[in-house]
Each structure stands twice: as C-alpha cells, then as structure tokens.
Amino acid sequence: GAGVSQSPSNKVTEKGKDVELRCDPISGHTALYWYRQRLGQGLEFLIYFQGNSAPDKSGLPSDRFSAERTGESVSTLTIQRTQQEDSAVYLCASSLGYRGGYGYTFGSGTRLTVV
Amino acid sequence: SQQGEEDPQALSIQEGENATMNCSYKTSINNLQWYRQNSGRGLVHLILIRSNEREKHSGRLRVTLDTSKKSSSLLITASRAADTASYFCATDVDSNYQLIWGAGTKLIIKP
Numbered sequence: 001g002a003g004v005s006q007s008p009s010n011k012v013t014e015k016g017k018d019v020e021l022r023c024d025p026i027s028g029h030t031a032l033y034w035y036r037q038r039l040g041q042g043l044e045f046l047i048y049f050q051g052n053s054a055p056d057k058s059g060l061p062s063d064r065f066s067a068e069r070t071g072e073s074v075s076t077l078t079i080q081r082t083q084q085e086d087s088a089v090y091l092c093a094s095s096l097g098y099r100g101g102y103g104y105t106f107g108s109g110t111r112l113t114v115v
Numbered sequence: 116s117q118q119g120e121e122d123p124q125a126l127s128i129q130e131g132e133n134a135t136m137n138c139s140y141k142t143s144i145n146n147l148q149w150y151r152q153n154s155g156r157g158l159v160h161l162i163l164i165r166s167n168e169r170e171k172h173s174g175r176l177r178v179t180l181d182t183s184k185k186s187s188s189l190l191i192t193a194s195r196a197a198d199t200a201s202y203f204c205a206t207d208v209d210s211n212y213q214l215i216w217g218a219g220t221k222l223i224i225k226p
Contacts (some may be wrong), residue, residue: 045213055212056212
C-alpha cells in the first residue's frame with residue numbers, strides 16, 4: 001500500500017480482556033517496528049521484525065505482550081489480560097532495511113484505552 | 116539508554132519567527148534523522164543527514180550536524196501555525212539494529 005496502515009485506530013477495552021493490534025507495512029519493506037508511546041512521552045521500543053523473524057524481543061514489557069509477522073507483510077501485536085498501564089498509543093513503522101539508513105514510515109497508531 | 120536528547124523540551128514562538136531545536140547524542144553515528152509528530156499519532160520523517168554531511172536543506176527546514184560535538188540542530192524558518200508539533204531526533208548507530216530516539220521537543224507556534 002501507499003503507507004503504513006494500522007487498525008483499529010482507537011480501541012477501548014475492559015481490564016483483563018485481550019486485544020489484537022494490526023499493522024500493514026509498506027509493500028517491500030522488510031523491517032517492521034512496534035513502539036509504545038504514553039501520553040506526552042517519547043517512543044518506547046517494543047519489538048522489531050526483519051522479515052518474519054524477531055531477533056530481539058527484549059523490549060516487550062511482559063509476557064502478556066506478543067507479536068508475530070506473516071512473511072514480510074502484516075504484523076499483529078497481542079496484549080493479553082490488559083491492564084490500565086497498557087493504555088497508550090501503539091505505533092508501527094516499516095523500513096526498506098533493518099538499518100536506519102532508509103528512514104522509517106510510521107502508521108497513524110492505535111490508541112488503546114483500558115478501562 | 117537514550118542516545119538523542121533534544122533541547123529545549125518545549126518551545127513557544129510567534130508565527131513567522133524561526134524555531135531552532137537541538138539534539139545531542141553520545142556515540143558515533145551513521146546518520147541522524149528528524150521526525151515530526153502531530154497530536155500524538157504517527158511520526159513523519161522530515162530529513163536524514165549522514166555522518167559525512169554538515170548541512171542539509173529541505174524547504175523551510177535546515178539541519179546541521181557537528182560530529183565533533185555530537186550534536187545536530189533543526190531550524191524551521193518563517194514558522195507557521197501548522198508547524199506546531201513535537202519534533203524528535205533519531206540516530207542510526209552501527210551497534211544497533213534500530214534507530215535510537217530522543218524524548219522530543221514540543222514546538223508551539225502562536226498565531
């Protein structure tokens with residue numbers, strides 16, 4: 001597609017429910033990144049994919065967080081048993097390569113609110 | 116650890132004035148990038164400057180890089196209300212597979 005697409009754009013969920021966030025990267029972008037951004041804060045790295053492989057999962061805050069990617073396409077970030085502290089905007093970005101030399105293209109994010 | 120640190124954290128100026136934001140970093144870089152974020156949603160890539168470049172222009176944006184001081188500045192000339200946003204610098208380093216992000220500068224342009 002022309003840009004990085006994230007869905008849903010907004011999600012309100014009850015504490016304890018599971019949520020799944022989706023990211024459609026730009027076609028041909030091999031690298032895909034998930035970030036979390038709390039209100040007024042900077043970017044918190046969660047996970048990175050090169051193709052469908054995730055070399056580093058150390059940014060995931062807890063074992064309630066998981067992510068997968070199909071080939072060099074769609075990625076889903078799943079949060080199980082959501083907690084109020086999970087409320088944030090979840091941003092996805094893709095890049096031509098895994099190094100920063102290409103720049104990142106970001107999606108518009110999913111604003112998650114846990115009530 | 117945070118590589119890029121923007122300065123100031125917040126900046127408020129009148130429309131038409133120039134806005135300057137600075138970014139300092141700690142380790143050697145391959146390139147440094149500036150991004151803009153409106154209203155807490157997706158970031159937009161503004162400009163990339165490589166370690167062997169000293170200055171780069173894009174429209175009303177001017178970026179400088181001083182590798183000896185490990186710092187960069189972003190100048191927005193003739194600011195407009197639409198420039199109101201948060202601006203982030205990010206560095207590409209050999210030892211890391213992803214960009215390292217600063218905390219951002221919040222820029223407010225007053226009409």
